[in-house]
Amino acid sequence: MHGGGSVGIVYKVVELSTVGEEEIEAALNEWTAEGWTFDAMQFAMRDSSKRPAMAFLAFTRNENSE
Numbered sequence: 001m002h003g004g005g006s007v008g009i010v011y012k013v014v015e016l017s018t019v020g021e022e023e024i025e026a027a028l029n030e031w032t033a034e035g036w037t038f039d040a041m042q043f044a045m046r047d048s049s050k051r052p053a054m055a056f057l058a059f060t061r062n063e064n065s066e
Contacts, residue, residue: 008063012036016055019043027057036061 014031016023028038036059043052 009060010063010065011039012059012061014057014059016057019052019055024055024057031057031059035065 012031014027016027024041032038039058039060041058042056044054044056046053
């Protein structure tokens with residue numbers, strides 16, 4: 001059980017349908033400026049291409065952060 005003073009972690013997932021250097025950098029800069037901490041990046045691939053079809057960026061922060 002968590003005590004009343006415990007701090008939980010909140011997650012945010014950002015989906016990018018256009019995957020390129022500029023789009024990834026823009027999303028990373030936008031969400032870290034909002035106080036989120038970058039956690040992970042996952043790509044969704046197409047069978048017919050070596051380029052990713054989508055990217056998912058995961059961010060975290062304390063639930064008490066504004």
